Amino acid sequence: MSKRIYYTLLLVWIACLSLYFIWQIWDIYWVVKTCLSILIVLSCGFLWYQNQFWFKKKDLTSLHNIPKSQRVVLVAGDDLSDWIESSERWRLLRDSMWIRVEDCAQLISIYQALDEQNTIANGILLILNPDKYPHVAALQQRISQWRQQIETIQALYKRRIPLTLGVHTDLLDKNLDFWPQNITNHLCRQRSEVQEYFECLQKQLDSYAALNPQQPEHISYTVASTLYLNQQWLIQYVIKNLLPEKPYPYSLYLVACVWLNSFNSNQNADWRKFEIETTGLVTPTHTHNVTGLKNFPVIENNFVRQRYLSKGAKYLCYGINWFLLFCLIGTGYSFVENKKWLQEVIVAHQQYIAIPKHLENERQDSIKSLKLIQQTLQDYMTFGEPQKMGFGLYHTTHLIPLINKDINTFQLEKQKKQIIRLDTTALFDVGQSKLKADAKLVLQGVLTWVQANPNKRVLIDGHTDNTGNTASNKTLSFSRAEAVRDWLVNASTFPEDHFTVQGYGDSKPIATNDNPQGRSKNRRVEITLVDMNHTD
Template identity: 30%
Template sequence: MGDCGSPRHRGRSRLARLARRPRCAACPFAIREASVVTSAANEGRGYPLRLVVLFALALALAVIWLVLPLERSTVWMLTTVGTLAALAIVAWRTRRLAIARAQNAQVLAALGTATSTIPGGMHTSMPLVLLTGDGLAALFDRDDTTRLAWVGDGAIWLRVDDPNALPRLAVAVRQWRDGRAPDGVVLSVAPALHTNADALVQRLRLARQAMADASRMLGTRLPGYVAIYQRLAGRGPNALPTGNIATDNPQWFGVASITPLASTSAFETAIRGAEDAVQETSRVQDAATRTTRAAGIASLVDWTQRVVMGALTDRRQPAALWPLHGAVWIDCGPASGPDSPWERDVELRTKVAPASVAASPSPWPLPQPLIEAMPVHRRAAPRLSALGHALALLACAAAVAFWGAARNNEALLKKIGADLEHFRSIPATHDAARRDALVALVADRDRLERYARTGVPLRLSFGMYHGAQLLAPLNDAIASYVPPPPPPAVVTLDSMSLFDSGKAQLKVGSTRAMVGALELIKAHPGKRILVAGHTDNVGDPASNLKLSVGRASAVRDWLVDASGIPTTQFAIQGYGDTRPIADNETQDGRARNRRVEITLVPDAAQQAPSAQ
């Protein structure tokens, strides 16, 4: 629906089988004289990829260095790789933004100028349509061929004169709209502007390739629409209004869907809708006129399906298929004569040449009904998206940190448990090994006590720390260690210096040899004293045993008298020749074997461990 004769009022309707009665909407506006608005502000509101990458790097480094159970070499390797990757992404993004600003500066400035009066944020919420194809000068404004954009009724229409510029312009629009791609691409087709069908098909293939390139560069499929501008009824430019709605106010009719159309059924629906529309809106005309008009509309729809959509959806072409979501037709457009592609097709099929008609007054109506059928994309603002991504990264970092803390605590408990088990498995007789194991237990206990005083480190935190429960077993194990008694102090006396051969009575003056033993006994009053006698193997063993006992008794008696220590602190033992310390085959060896040993032994009560 629209008024081809009104330069400033364009109708709109709900797109169904046919447009209903015309109704005038609010006047759209275009900015002719406006202050130049730079695009830097809009660019600044885009997705902050560099900040997100740096935030992700900071989280990764924090988790790697503070939480994860990794070797130091692995930590440094991951830090180097992650930092270089993040810096590469930041540099790549910075370079791309600089190139995009340089390439799209003119487009962004024109968009900012054309939409300077739109309230903030509306440039991302209003539908934005790229319009390319035929008759763009008449669609936008014939007296201003440089106009880039038109802010119409509920949409921003962006003019693309050269289809080859469509991909770059689509990328610029996404940059200008803070990351939101255009909502659709409308291809306007005016058959009367082409000399033959082959030239039209070549232009359609060019638009198809541009659409495929734009979708590839944006990473998304843009909805495609086709608007056919073709005069069906004659009306001279100076003729007075006839009062005929079908002639004075040609209406839009067509089909559209939020999903790609099935070409056959969709176009059959459009033909039936067009025929019904002619019957409803042409009651003032005679039956012949209505029939002729309905046949022309049906022929135009059929021609569009075969020629236009055939070129856009031909699978033999290398470019991707045109994603058709809607097609509309209007009895409006340039002057039509017998040489235009559609008229030739009609004449070829019906043997009747359509009458020539004059051009519609400009500007032509924009295919506004397509706006209401475009898919609605609910998209969060780039800053909100970045915030959501930051929260997602934070959640991932937290999950990895929880995992790392769990692994660290598991390793801590396993090590302390292994140290405890190792200490308990060592026999008491292996004191050196027990002492080494005790050192490890003391280090474990000191570490857990330090955590209790100063706080648990981050790598063991996040609610995973259970080291406090091991303090009691560690203290019990450490307290259970009892050092072995010290080796006894032994004083060896030469029997020949104390006794005559074969005698057990001390010689006169022999006491001087026992002064050292007496001083040792007095220095350790709490010790028990064992006096043991030994002989060589000369003579009868029984006699030697008796002699060793007698000599030990003699030494004991003298020490009791000299020290004043009770006799109960002493013990005597005779070994005879059973414990030699040298070879009895030599004279020197036998001399060494004839001896009396005085040994200090700790009292049994003193050897018991204390409670402490």
């Protein structure tokens, strides 16, 4: 007899004895007797309530000082006294502690008591004995109550509580404590996943039944058929009250199902009626007495050990998560900015390379852009890149030599090539290749310039606009270049081979031919001084 029942019976005995004394022995007015009787009943009721509260508090305080190295498993449901003494709250094994939960209403208070001492329940073993329920509706109601309590705890504490379903029934084998012996983890959050899980168990069941009877893993076909029928009954009547069609927030996490041998059966149970209707066979009623506590199934490894986080640690984790999120956003933004800047530098380089050498104006504009980029790159290297390109992603420094090479190459070409452009309007009449009488006024400056650079070869190129046909334009441009060369040869001491003459016609315009201003610029004679070793 437990202490709780003993104190309850003691209070009832005291109340009955007091009432007998008042009404049968004590000779006083009936009004006084009535008042004293009411007072005694209320006093005993108050003492009983205090007694219940004290025992409940004692049960919770007994959960204190749980070793941190132990896995904590809550054992709930039916027939708990088969595994844990009725007078005890918990049972300690080698590396796990199994805590008894008598009623679903106690589940929240026990979980709260564990949380107060920074301990987390690693999982729940919900034991159901279908032989105890003559009607399946009673079992479904009990399952629904446990499900609601577990989902409430998961919602309150924002934690996942793995659930193992234990079916306590007769397995028709006195040597079999539970099945399966090696329980595998299979997460189920909806009914279809349970169906897949049971199919895997059935394959394992068939393989064990086919083994030689001398092998330790062997189970009889009778046990196999009983387990198979129980699976079908669970799917049809029980699982639908345990798991939804589709998972929702804080729905149950069913990780395994294990059958525990009760060593006795009840033919009036709804589950046994299902077995009889399905097979037409009646399992004989029998009872096998088991001394001592039963062995728990090996399910601890299916429960991932969860570590408790205090509020300070949670806030620290939140801070770290926000910091990492900030770093991720900053890194992503820096990556985009660096990629944009890298593309800008590469595009500027490629545009410069793609411009033909005779388009001096376009090349000059491109060089201006490259010089701005060069200055920006130098500033980044000297003073550091801007924050938006930070986070260790700035790698545009290796492009500085490439930009410097473009600029230096252009400057060297400019130094090697010294060009004077002469407007043909000042030298020739329209469509003519003979120099005007006053053309020497323009060419005199060119002569002085050529004589000042005697070690440089002189290139004379004639150009026209696109008026007329291409062949005549090329002939006219070449004749005009020859006329300028002949004048310079006659006016100087340089031999004729000191000059090189080309006629390009309208093939190398420096401006558009769509308007008079552009066509006027394209009608020109270009005189270029180059080094003697330069080849164009």
